[in-house]
Amino acid sequence: MRIGTAKQSYAHDESLFDTRTQWVWLGLLGVSLLLFPFVVDDYWLYLACLVAINIASATGLNILTGYTGLVSLGQAAFMGLGAYTVAILEQRFGTPAVLNLVAGGAVAMLVGVVVGIPSLRVKGLYLAISTIAASFILHFVFANWSSLTGGTGGMTVPPANFFGIPLDTSFRLYWLIVPVALTMLVCAANLFRTRIGRAFIAIRDRDISAEVLGIPLLRYKLTSFALSSFYAGVAGGLWAYFFRVVTPESFPLMMSIFFLAAVIVGGMGTILGGILGAIFMTMVPEVLKLIVGWLPLGSEGAVILSPVRTIVFGLLIVGFLIFEPLGLQELWRRVRRFFHLWPFRAQG
Amino acid sequence: MDWLYLLEISLAGIGSGGLYALTALAFVMIYKATKVVNLAIGEMLMLGAYLMFGMASNLGWPIWVAIVAAIIGSGIGGAIVERLAIRPMLGESPISVFMVTVGLSSVMIGLVELIWTADQQRLPEFMPSDPIMLGEAFISPKLFYGFLVAAALIIIALVVFRFWRGGVALRATASDQAAAYSVGINVPRVFSLAWIAAAMIAAIAGIVVGSIGGLSSSMGVFGLSVLVVVIVGGLDSVLGALVAGLGIGLLESLAGGYLGGEFKLLATFSTLILVLMIRPYGLFGTHEIERL
Numbered sequence: 005m006r007i008g009t010a011k012q013s014y015a016h017d018e019s020l021f022d023t024r025t026q027w028v029w030l031g032l033l034g035v036s037l038l039l040f041p042f043v044v045d046d047y048w049l050y051l052a053c054l055v056a057i058n059i060a061s062a063t064g065l066n067i068l069t070g071y072t073g074l075v076s077l078g079q080a081a082f083m084g085l086g087a088y089t090v091a092i093l094e095q096r097f098g099t100p101a102v103l104n105l106v107a108g109g110a111v112a113m114l115v116g117v118v119v120g121i122p123s124l125r126v127k128g129l130y131l132a133i134s135t136i137a138a139s140f141i142l143h144f145v146f147a148n149w150s151s152l153t154g155g156t157g158g159m160t161v162p163p164a165n166f167f168g169i170p171l172d173t174s175f176r177l178y179w180l181i182v183p184v185a186l187t188m189l190v191c192a193a194n195l196f197r198t199r200i201g202r203a204f205i206a207i208r209d210r211d212i213s214a215e216v217l218g219i220p221l222l223r224y225k226l227t228s229f230a231l232s233s234f235y236a237g238v239a240g241g242l243w244a245y246f247f248r249v250v251t252p253e254s255f256p257l258m259m260s261i262f263f264l265a266a267v268i269v270g271g272m273g274t275i276l277g278g279i280l281g282a283i284f285m286t287m288v289p290e291v292l293k294l295i296v297g298w299l300p301l302g303s304e305g306a307v308i309l310s311p312v313r314t315i316v317f318g319l320l321i322v323g324f325l326i327f328e329p330l331g332l333q334e335l336w337r338r339v340r341r342f343f344h345l346w347p348f349r350a351q352g
Numbered sequence: 353m354d355w356l357y358l359l360e361i362s363l364a365g366i367g368s369g370g371l372y373a374l375t376a377l378a379f380v381m382i383y384k385a386t387k388v389v390n391l392a393i394g395e396m397l398m399l400g401a402y403l404m405f406g407m408a409s410n411l412g413w414p415i416w417v418a419i420v421a422a423i424i425g426s427g428i429g430g431a432i433v434e435r436l437a438i439r440p441m442l443g444e445s446p447i448s449v450f451m452v453t454v455g456l457s458s459v460m461i462g463l464v465e466l467i468w469t470a471d472q473q474r475l476p477e478f479m480p481s482d483p484i485m486l487g488e489a490f491i492s493p494k495l496f497y498g499f500l501v502a503a504a505l506i507i508i509a510l511v512v513f514r515f516w517r518g519g520v521a522l523r524a525t526a527s528d529q530a531a532a533y534s535v536g537i538n539v540p541r542v543f544s545l546a547w548i549a550a551a552m553i554a555a556i557a558g559i560v561v562g563s564i565g566g567l568s569s570s571m572g573v574f575g576l577s578v579l580v581v582v583i584v585g586g587l588d589s590v591l592g593a594l595v596a597g598l599g600i601g602l603l604e605s606l607a608g609g610y611l612g613g614e615f616k617l618l619a620t621f622s623t624l625i626l627v628l629m630i631r632p633y634g635l636f637g638t639h640e641i642e643r644l
Contacts, residue, residue, distance in 0.1 A: 075447050075450075121629075122625065122628050122629060122632075125628070125629070125632040126628050126632040128446055128447060129389045129446060129447070129450055130583065130628060130632060130633075132447075132450065133579055133580075133583055133624070134624065134625055134628050136576065136579075136621075137580075137621035137622075137624045137625050138621075138625070140576075140617050140618070140621045141618060141621055141622065141625075144614065144617070144618045147614070148614065261454055261458070264451065264454075265451075265454075265455070268448075268451055307469070308466060310465065310470075311461075311462045311463070311464075311465035311466035311470075312462065312466065313462070314458050314459075314461050314462030314465065315458070315459050315462030315463060315466070316462075317455075317458050317462075318454075318455040318456060318457070318458030318459035318460075318461075318462060319455070319459060320455070321451060321452070321454060321455030321458070322437055322452050322455035322456060322459070325441065325444075325448050325451055325452050325455070326437070326440045326441065326452070329444070329448065
């Protein structure tokens with residue numbers, strides 16, 4: 005609740021952003037996103053695209069894990085489905101990019117619903133492990149259905165075509181990836197103000213109670229799986245356009261853990277958490293690379309970089325779970341609260 | 353149908369199944385005592401094997417000393433992990449604790465790669481290498497002795513937990529925590545004990561697995577098969593862990609022998625999904641009744 009926001013109409017009460025300050029900041033953010041590609045170099049553009057893709061996928065996982073309380077370790081495999089769908093459509097038929105992305109999302113969604121079926125009988129960790137199983141089976145399909153997926157060698161993806169302009173550089177792709185990711189974010193933010201989103205939250209808090217209240221668990225759990233894997237599929241499609249090579253090894257279990265870690269580090273069950281977590285987890289390896297580069301290690305540096313990255317990754321997960329289970333968004337909220345209440349003191 | 357081939361493959365499968373059963377026992381021990389689903393079990397295995405490798409190859413200690421030191425070292429490691437990472441999570445949701453173990457596994461992989469690099473390593477030989485013939489079927493000696501070690505250890509563990517005071521305390525804690533407190537059992541110490549014992553068992557399994565298949569930082573994948581074993585057997589059932597361990601070992605070996613190596617994981621994970629669909633709490637697990 006913000007100070008000085010007396011809501012006088014229902015429209016105002018329902019709006020996603022309710023103060024002028026918020027709109028001003030949002031406007032500034034929009035402008036900076038528009039200007040961003042013109043002022044930075046290729047490396048930053050590359051990172052921006054990667055972050056946007058990860059935000060889309062992490063938000064999808066957040067719908068499932070953060071809001072519905074169903075843990076999934078199959079997010080990377082669903083991204084793989086989207087990526088393969090996009091790659092096949094683009095390579096074989098050359099259909100428009102946006103259509104391919106939607107198709108990628110749809111394929112991932114269908115498989116997601118199938119994978120979600122065990123969630124009706126099993127919960128929590130059993131479910132997490134059955135999603136691991138699903139992701140291994142998908143990996144097997146990617147690697148062995150050679151006629152469709154190109155086997156272990158994978159496939160190359162031609163650049164997306166947008167009204168005759170090939171989207172082959174980070175600069176051009178930025179204008180595809182970032183708007184798509186933003187649209188998905190707005191949709192997700194709105195989802196939790198609808199009947200469906202509320203039902204998800206009720207299921208997360210106590211699924212039996214939710215059922216007693218008249219929420220059909222079957223339908224809503226599968227809907228959550230469908231939405232989450234749709235997000236993953238679209239993100240995977242963007243991933244395919246971005247890296248332009250899709251192999252079965254591109255989507256390892258480690259990547260699923262990465263997204264789960266991003267959601268946890270950012271803060272489960274908030275849209276902002278998914279965004280912050282994805283940005284943070286994508287940037288940490290780059291920052292580590294910088295730090296290791298500064299240290300006087302010489303050629304040793306390159307050797308220790310990858311293990312150090314793995315260790316820091318694990319420590320971040322453990323550390324956030326123990327010391328700040330609400331994640332980065334809680335830190336952000338505290339900082340914001342300080343300024344809201346200034347010059348008075350924020351409690352807690 | 354080549355019966356000899358089938359027999360040999362089945363024997364190999366039962367051999368590796370013994371190792372699955374052993375590791376699954378370590379897993380179930382932690383789960384029963386502390387209700388933690390430990391995804392890092394494969395990495396604990398790996399760490400034990402690497403400790404032994406470090407002491408035997410890098411420091412040049414005699415092999416048996418190295419093995420004992422590695423087991424003790426792993427036990428200490430288990431205690432540290434429990435105290436620093438698991439204890440603060442008491443009372444948190446099981447999913448958070450599960451994710452802590454995921455993070456821990458990543459830390460362990462990183463540590464191993466940092467110290468020993470990500471390259472494949474070979475453990476020094478310490479098991480007799482004469483071929484073992486069972487009738488006409490040939491069994492790889494390492495697998496055979498590995499199975500013997502696993503079987504012996506499982507029996508020792510079961511006996512210890514039946515008759516030793518600490519073992520009784522552990523079982524008491526597993527069946528009812530509040531009741532265990534009220535009869536004067538130091539429950540937090542039981543938690544430590546479970547982690548230490550599990551880490552030591554995992555280290556032994558790791559040394560055997562490492563001497564059969566070599567060491568690498570991706571050895572933790574073994575843990576995924578163990579995860580399947582415990583889910584199929586039922587998370588909280590020792591009997592389930594043993595039966596499912598042998599079963600999954602056999603299945604993997606048959607799938608690998610007749611369909612090709614890439615079908616191994618496919619077979620185990622398909623079984624997992626099938627079991628989850630039919631008996632969501634595993635073959636021998638207890639079906640928890642939820643109350644509002």
